Amino acid sequence: MADSGQSSVKRCESGSVSSVNMETISALTExxxxxxxYQQLCAEEKEVEAELDRLVGQEGSIHTKMLALQxxxxxxxxxxxxxxxxxxxxxxxCSLAENVSRKVRQLDVAKTRLYNVIQRxxxxxxxxxxxxxxxxxxxxxxxxxxAVHIHRYLSLDQxxxxxxxxxxxxxxxxxxxxxxxxxxxxxxxxxxxxxxEAVAAVNLAxxxxxxxxxxxxxxxxxxxxxxxxxxxxxxxxxxxxxxxxATGGDLGEKRALLVFADTLTLLxxxxxxxxxxxxxxxxxxxVDKFIQQRGYHNKFQIVQSSxxxxxxxxxxxxxxxxxVLTEVTLMNARAELYLRFLRRRxxxxxxxxxAHSITQEHQQNVEKLLKHCLLSRMMQELIGYYIPMExxxxxxxxxxxxxxxxxxxxxxxxxxxDDCFYIVKKCISRALSSSSIDCLCAMINHANSLLESDFxxxxxxxLRQGFPATTxxxxxxxxxxxxxxxxxxxxxxxxxxxxxxxxxxxxxAFLVRYTDSCTFTRSHIHTLLLSSRCNMFQGGGSGDxxxxxxxxxxxxxxxxxxxDLLQEGLTELNTTAIKPQVKPWISSFLSISHNIExxxxxxxxxxxxxxxxxxxxxxxxxxxxxxxxxxxxxxTLTSLMTSLISIEMExxxxxxxxxxxxxxxxxKELRSLVAYLSTVTTWTIRDKFARLTxxxxxxxxxxxxxxxxxxxxxxxxxxWRLTPAEVRQVLxxxxxxxxxxxxxxxx
Amino acid sequence: MSMxxxxxxxxIVLIGNAGVGKTCLVRRFTQGLFPPGQGATxxxxxxxxxxxxxxxxxxxxIWDTAGQERFRSITQSYYRSANALxxxxxxxxxxxxxxxxxxxxxIEQYANNQVVTILVGNKIDLAEKRxxxxxxxxxxxxxxxxxYLETSAKESDNVExxxxxxxxxxxxxxxxxxxxxxxTAPMPGEGKTISYLSCCSLN
Ligand SMILES: Nc1nc2c(ncn2[C@@H]2O[C@H](COP(=O)(O)OP(=O)(O)O)[C@@H](O)[C@H]2O)c(=O)[nH]1
Ligand SMILES: [Mg+2]
Numbered sequence: 001m002a003d004s005g006q007s008s009v010k011r012c013e014s015g016s017v018s019s020v021n022m023e024t025i026s027a028l029t030e031x032x033x034x035x036x037x038y039q040q041l042c043a044e045e046k047e048v049e050a051e052l053d054r055l056v057g058q059e060g061s062i063h064t065k066m067l068a069l070q071x072x073x074x075x076x077x078x079x080x081x082x083x084x085x086x087x088x089x090x091x092x093x094c095s096l097a098e099n100v101s102r103k104v105r106q107l108d109v110a111k112t113r114l115y116n117v118i119q120r121x122x123x124x125x126x127x128x129x130x131x132x133x134x135x136x137x138x139x140x141x142x143x144x145x146x147a148v149h150i151h152r153y154l155s156l157d158q159x160x161x162x163x164x165x166x167x168x169x170x171x172x173x174x175x176x177x178x179x180x181x182x183x184x185x186x187x188x189x190x191x192x193x194x195x196x197e198a199v200a201a202v203n204l205a206x207x208x209x210x211x212x213x214x215x216x217x218x219x220x221x222x223x224x225x226x227x228x229x230x231x232x233x234x235x236x237x238x239x240x241x242x243x244x245x246a247t248g249g250d251l252g253e254k255r256a257l258l259v260f261a262d263t264l265t266l267l268x269x270x271x272x273x274x275x276x277x278x279x280x281x282x283x284x285x286x287v288d289k290f291i292q293q294r295g296y297h298n299k300f301q302i303v304q305s306s307x308x309x310x311x312x313x314x315x316x317x318x319x320x321x322x323x324v325l326t327e328v329t330l331m332n333a334r335a336e337l338y339l340r341f342l343r344r345r346x347x348x349x350x351x352x353x354x355a356h357s358i359t360q361e362h363q364q365n366v367e368k369l370l371k372h373c374l375l376s377r378m379m380q381e382l383i384g385y386y387i388p389m390e391x392x393x394x395x396x397x398x399x400x401x402x403x404x405x406x407x408x409x410x411x412x413x414x415x416x417x418d419d420c421f422y423i424v425k426k427c428i429s430r431a432l433s434s435s436s437i438d439c440l441c442a443m444i445n446h447a448n449s450l451l452e453s454d455f456x457x458x459x460x461x462x463l464r465q466g467f468p469a470t471t472x473x474x475x476x477x478x479x480x481x482x483x484x485x486x487x488x489x490x491x492x493x494x495x496x497x498x499x500x501x502x503x504x505x506x507x508x509a510f511l512v513r514y515t516d517s518c519t520f521t522r523s524h525i526h527t528l529l530l531s532s533r534c535n536m537f538q539g540g541g542s543g544d545x546x547x548x549x550x551x552x553x554x555x556x557x558x559x560x561x562x563x564d565l566l567q568e569g570l571t572e573l574n575t576t577a578i579k580p581q582v583k584p585w586i587s588s589f590l591s592i593s594h595n596i597e598x599x600x601x602x603x604x605x606x607x608x609x610x611x612x613x614x615x616x617x618x619x620x621x622x623x624x625x626x627x628x629x630x631x632x633x634x635x636t637l638t639s640l641m642t643s644l645i646s647i648e649m650e651x652x653x654x655x656x657x658x659x660x661x662x663x664x665x666x667x668k669e670l671r672s673l674v675a676y677l678s679t680v681t682t683w684t685i686r687d688k689f690a691r692l693t694x695x696x697x698x699x700x701x702x703x704x705x706x707x708x709x710x711x712x713x714x715x716x717x718x719x720w721r722l723t724p725a726e727v728r729q730v731l732x733x734x735x736x737x738x739x740x741x742x743x744x745x746x747x
Numbered sequence: 748m749s750m751x752x753x754x755x756x757x758x759i760v761l762i763g764n765a766g767v768g769k770t771c772l773v774r775r776f777t778q779g780l781f782p783p784g785q786g787a788t789x790x791x792x793x794x795x796x797x798x799x800x801x802x803x804x805x806x807x808x809i810w811d812t813a814g815q816e817r818f819r820s821i822t823q824s825y826y827r828s829a830n831a832l833x834x835x836x837x838x839x840x841x842x843x844x845x846x847x848x849x850x851x852x853x854i855e856q857y858a859n860n861q862v863v864t865i866l867v868g869n870k871i872d873l874a875e876k877r878x879x880x881x882x883x884x885x886x887x888x889x890x891x892x893x894x895y896l897e898t899s900a901k902e903s904d905n906v907e908x909x910x911x912x913x914x915x916x917x918x919x920x921x922x923x924x925x926x927x928x929x930x931t932a933p934m935p936g937e938g939k940t941i942s943y944l945s946c947c948s949l950n
Contacts, residue, residue: 380789380817387820438790438821445824547793550808554828 124176126152131176134183143191147213150184187213325390329434332379332386336435383439390427391446397423398450402458420455437544444551452558574640578621582641585617586648590655594662595735601661611669615676618645622680638681645677646688653695657735663699670696691721698722698730704741707731711747753797753806757917759910760825762850763835764843765814768869771900772835773811776910781901788813790821798914805914819853826857831865831913836884838868838897839876844884851891863916865894867909872899 020037028034130149137146191213198206401419424447431443592609593600622641626634649670658666670692677685686693701707707727710718722730724747731742761769765787774782777794792811797804810829812822826832834850836843847866854864866888868879881897888895896912898905 377817384817384820387824391824436790438818441791442821442824445828449824449827546795547791550793 332434394427667696753804757830760810760829761833767837775900831863841878844879868897872902
């Protein structure tokens, strides 16, 4: 219905203006256009007619509805009357309600006033009660009760009290107030005095008693400070007592020094205990924990200043420093332990307090506090003194060990290396025991300095100058054992060289030991670190580890420098101890003629003239080294020796002349030698003897031109180590080869 | 340990009075930040940064030291192995400049004599508070044959340049040393046998 209504309205509006207006129609001239418009108008007409039909069709239903509406008229009049009646009633109720509520409001105000009056009356009564109570309590020296009364008074609403003073009984209230305020002051003084007395009398029960009163009087800070002071002084005096015991006792200096660490330990343990026992009290009555901790630290000064006095020593015997150093590291470790204890404690408190509010900031603050607190600073200072002293200790002890360096023939080792490493290791271990990363790193640095420059120089110089012959001979003469005498008489003339050799062995041995020691030191430190890292450096972060690694890697570099030195030492050993012996054995080759015929060749076959003796000699020499040297060194040394032999052999061979059979003889001899040397060394020696083997091949040729079967394109797998000139030189050693033939060779 | 993928490794140690900005310089260079209100350094701090210079990887081990007297014996132990020292003062603090001779004495005593030392005047962002004139510092540095540079850790002024210049200088010296060493005679003994042996491991 609504739809049709709407559309009809639309029709009415658009009805006057058809889709085609008159003007356009009159403007039309073409028949075609006119027809199109006509069609259009016809269509519109049809549409309008249909619409009209539809509207006429609705007339019936509209009429019915109109009738229904007319019938509703009287009902609506009735409803209108009822509504106005209702409205009147509502207005009446509303005004009634407003009246009631106004009265209720008035009642409320009255009630509040009444309460205030009661409160005030109560307060005034309280005030009076407090006034009386305080005085009674004070008279009875019941300070707790007095404090409770004061606390009550302090928690009264001050404005109410002010109001009361304006009332009728103002004079009475005033009097009470004055009394109360007097009592408060009095109590404060008394409590402070009593606490001081208790503190002076070291009466823990009394101290705690009055300590608990302070917060009741609103003196939290003061109470905490006094309590802290008490604990400090108590600990301080205890420490002092212990110190007195430590220093004043009849104990010797050294013992006394040892006692300091014990004292500190006692002290710290005491503090830890005190923190344990008093924390509940402190927490119940007070809030701020840090002050107390700072308070604790005051008393460290006492111990520490007395420690300091014993520290900056004049240049003294390093051994005398030993106990002090040990003690300082111990102290630091204890302090570190104590700080960790506090950290744990505080963190735990944070968690109990409010698990959500433990921010990073909190933790950083704690770290900062702990790192920069007086104790930390004192310990840092202490470590600051410790390091140069430890360095001094290390340097002096090592110098001493170097100066006292001795070696015995039987052992073939130098005491120096062992001693020095013992010292260095000891110092580093001690630094490690301080639990201070920086201290440890500093000592590793110093140790490294010492080893890398000073100690290395000592060894280097010893190598340079060789072993002082006098020292050596003194020792050897001193060894009057039968074995030594027999040996020297058996190997006449070899006394000195053997001596040198042993000494050189000793050198090599201690160098090896040194290298081992370096590695050992490092692995030792690593082990120590691993075991202590987990618990020691908590909260230190990965930076600490990197620091240590870096310092240790310097130590590794140093050990590789010692490897170089060892190499140098071995070369030296080879030239000074082996070469002088081996050289004559080889040059004896010259005295064996290799210009031989069948008969001599057979003779040599039956009766070896040279190589067997050489092998026996070498065997003896090597056997001696083998027992004296570590396998690694021994192996290196044999390698050096084989090189030496091949070079010496080559030189010697060039000085000889050979017949055809002499060449064959040399070939045989060389094979025996190489075979023997192959058994004593793990190095492949064929390479070292390649030139000699090739020389033997040449000396074994039938004719000069036969060389061409092995040369150039015919060399096959053979790589010539000899130059053409050298080949000619070797060929010339054969007495039966003509020099023209050799010259004519095209190589 | 990882493979050492660098061509050079240098140790750089920062020294100078407390509060001149050593830690800030190191943090600026290694982490690219200016730390807000961190506490004074305790002992020494250690940081690593690898930079590339002309195609060569240079690993810089940077040791940041505490300026206070009580840490002196710890920090001194690092001088000897240092390749370079950055001696820092604060241009807004005359005092920190006046202490330089004292620091130079330390260097003289503990560092090895090949160490490269550079003087750094920090906090140039606070130009209006400057107490030490640039010319004065330059003259001082020159007299002590040190390099000189002014920086601001806060504004990141010249910080990169400081460390990179230093790295370049260290590379130059390392190359020079290598040349010099190659010139010197080989080890005593049998010449060639040594070089043969030196390739054998002696573990
Ligand atoms: N304005 C300014 N302040 C700096 C600069 N460098 C450091 N500081 C501030 O100087 C103070 C000490 O810096 P820090 O790096 O701890 O000095 P350090 O003791 O030498 O390590 C801090 O408050 C820094 O914020 C700088 O370049 N400009
Ligand atoms: Mg710093």
